[in-house]
Amino acid sequence: MAYSLSLPKPCYSQNFHYHHQRCFKINLPKWTTRASSAAPGVELNTLESAIAKKDSNAVKEALDQLSEGGWAKKWGSQPYVSRRTTSLRELTTLGIKNAENLAIPSVRNDAAFLFTVVGTTGFLGILTGQLPGDWGFFVPYLIGSISLVVLAVGSISPGLLQAAIGSFSTVFPDYQERIARHEAAHFLIAYLLGVPILGYSLDIGKEHVNLIDQRLEKLIYSGQLDAKEIDRLAVVSMAGLAAEGLIYDKVIGQSADLFTLQRFINRTKPQLSKDQQQNLTRWAVMFAASLLKNNKESHEALMASMTKKASVVECIQTIESVAAEFNIKY
DSSP, X not given: OEEESSSOOOOOSOOOOOOBOOSSOOOOOSOOOOOOOOOTTOOOHHHHHHHHTTOHHHHHHHHHHHHHTTSOOSTTOOOOOOOOOOOHHHHHHHTOTTGGGTTSOOOHHHHHHHHHHHHHHHHHHHHHTTSSTTHHHHHHHHXXXXXXXXXXXXXXXXXXXXXXXXXXXGGSTTHHHHHHHHHHHHHHHHHHTTOOOOEEEXXXXXXXXXXXXHHHHHHHHHTOBOHHXXXXXXXXXXXXXXXXXXXXXXXXXXXXHHXXXXXXXXXXXXXXXXXXXXXXXXXXXHHHHHHHHHTHHHHHHHHHHHHTTOOHHHHHHHHHHHHHHHHHHO
């Protein structure tokens, strides 16, 4: 559950991640709006072409033009991001549940998977032990070795084990809603902060929001991120965590986001102290959560659109149309 800035994607040790494409019903918020067409006279072909070409500069330019023309009003509507000292109490007051545990990786899915494997193989081993003759020895032995194989795969190739855990995680009823909420938060917050979006995925093992920005890429690889840029990237990084923290008692999808944020912090100049890094994380969660609460209707509608595999342009239309409807209504 992370977003990509065209950097190599690591294999995370905890793929709690909520990879999509399931056949059971998802309990999304009751917002049924569909991606509406642009306002009369608004031309989106340039934006669609730029996204298709994966040209972040062209995407930004197209959205800037649409904003100047009065349509993409939410694009870059939060340009001023300024870090300040933030306490856990502020996060709790804002509505973040269990704020003190946000940075602690969840082992829910990992533990459930391993418990199921060990429990199932153990039960079958005992059951097949009643078979007559040599079968009563060899079959339980083979079944029992499955647990050892799983552990060996996890040690040698963690990615394969995490893929299995990711697939197994779909047994949890909140699985799909969590991934939709998480990735929609990355998408929405990036859009509000003016970071161009080129794509997204909710598929198993491929969940991400693609935010390739050529200018930021150069700063990241050169290790020259300044305070202004790290603040923006931190807010986008923590958006998914904030979205979950506002709804659920335990955040499952924070490991990859925290890993991504740490990579950005490591490329910041001057380097941040441990206390500064901790405060940056808290502040980013608070800022992202505030934006999500202030744009709740857009977030929920975007969740629904992304679940239906809407295109990036359709998702942007959803954000803009819901914001326009909400402003008119209130």
